[in-house]
Amino acid sequence: MNPAELKAVVEYMESERGVEREVIIKAIESALQSATEKTGFEDDDLRIEINRKTFEMKAYKTLSDGTEIESTPRSLGRIAAQTAKQVIMQKIRSAEKEIIFEEYKDRVGEIVTGSVVRFDRSDVIIELEHGEAVMPSKERVPTEEYEVGERVRAIILAVRERERGPEIVLSRNNPDFVRRLFELEVSEISDGTMEIKGIARESGYRSKVAVISHDERVDPVGACVGMRGMRVKNIVRELSGEKIDIVRWSEDIHTLITNALAPARLKHVEADEDTQTVTVTVEPDQLSLAIGKRGQNARLTSKLTGWRVDIQKDEESMDFEERVAVAVTKLAAIEGIGDEFADKLVFSGFLTLEGILAAELGDLSSIEGISADQAKSIWYAAEAAYIKEHGEITE
Incomplete structure (x- = not known):
């Protein structure tokens, strides 16, 4: 390996791989040192040095008085060509890995863009500006399909050091991906005027985002929607059509539940602090809207608020058959009564717990x-x- 070849290697690694020149040269010197020691020169205390300008390789022998004299073996170039290249590449790859880790370790939570290069089973391997990242199967959006060469945006979920090199984990499924999109799209969130208080997401289908404004002059819902809906449309487009519900946050659970279940009109909201359960009563024509398709609206509201949400029809609005069905269901859910006796009790006029407790045992038997x-x-x-449910029975 002559100086011209060595210079070409260094310049290539510096420009194409982003590794600093000094790091490369030191790695090569170390590799050559290792190679000469393994070859078994008579002088086993040689120090290898590469001129930073000319790229000429020289070996120096240390004398007994501590001084050094040049003692470059004629075969140094051949040794370098035969044995040093592999070690050089190993050290350079190690340096590259360290550079990649240092670049991305503090960027967790940041959105990056890359190209799909291949698939490892159902994991997606994405080429970033420097290095590769993986989007595991569980971090994919279930409704999305990706193709090799496709440009993809995702949030950096984690950066881990592994023996084979840094592992950069991406996600499009995590709720924080939606949070970061809102922070990028809505300037009032990024500058602190507004705040995202919570996100409940079923990726690919629907998300509920609760927002609050710290400036009474700024409407949090309107700011997120944007002029002619452009802000939220941009986010929906990035999420491949996933529906977004923007919810006005409130510390009052009754108000928050009402906002989260909109546009359904609620008749009554009752909150039980002890069990963290909210019972919502709606008119019959609002029931399916409040619950949502396959229970999605109620489920996301529960995730967003952290409360269990029970939505039921207003009994006053029910016809006789509906009331009977509700009574049977309620009694059947009680341990010790169950389906076996619920029907018999209801059809004999015992529709409630109070009715059963007011009866004589003879009436029941x-x-x-x-x-x-x-x-x-x-x-x-x-x-x-x-x-x-109510505490001790009082006469």
Whole structure:
């Protein structure tokens, strides 16, 4: 390996791989040092040095008085060509890995753009500006398909050091991807005027984003939607058509639930702080809208607020058959009553816990299919369920 060849290698690695020139030269010197030691020269204390300007390789021997004299073996170039290249590339690859890790380790949470280069089973391998990243199967959006060569935006979820090199993990499925898109698109969020308080997402289908404004002059929902809806349209386009519900945040759970379930009109909202459960009552024509397709609206509202959401029809608006069905369902859910006795009780006029507790055991045992012992068990089951729901029974 002559100086011209060595210079070409260094310049290529510097320009194409982004590795600093000094790092490369030191790696080559170390490789040559290793190669000469393995070859078994008479002088086993040679120091190899590469001239930074001419790229000429020289070896120096250390004398007993500590001074050095040049002692370059004639075969140094041949040794370098035969044994040093592999070690050089290993050290350069190591330097490249370190550079990639240093570049991306502090960029977790940032959105980057890359090109799909291949697939490893269902994982997507994406070429970034420097190095490769992986989007694991679980971080893909289930409704999206990717092709080799396609440009993809994703959030950096994690950067980990691995023996084979840094692992950069990307995600388009994580709710933080939606958060970062809003921060990039809505200037009022990035400058702190507004804040995203929570995100509930079923990627590929729908997300609910709760926002609050710290400036009363700024409408948080309007700012996210943008002029003619352009801001939210840009985000929806990036998310391949995923629907976005922008929810006005409130510390009051009743107001927050009402906002989150919009456009459904709610008749009554009752919150139980102890169980973190919200019971929502709606008119019959609003029930399917409040619950959403396959329960999605209610499910996302629960994720967004952190409360269990129970949506039910207003009993006053129900016809007789609907009331009977609701009563059967409620009694059947009580341990000790179940489906076996719920139908018999309801069709005998016992629609509620209060009704059962007000009855005499003889009234219950007179129902066809219910024995005296079963009547007693039903009464005690109703008593336990009532106490659990309302506290001790008072006369």
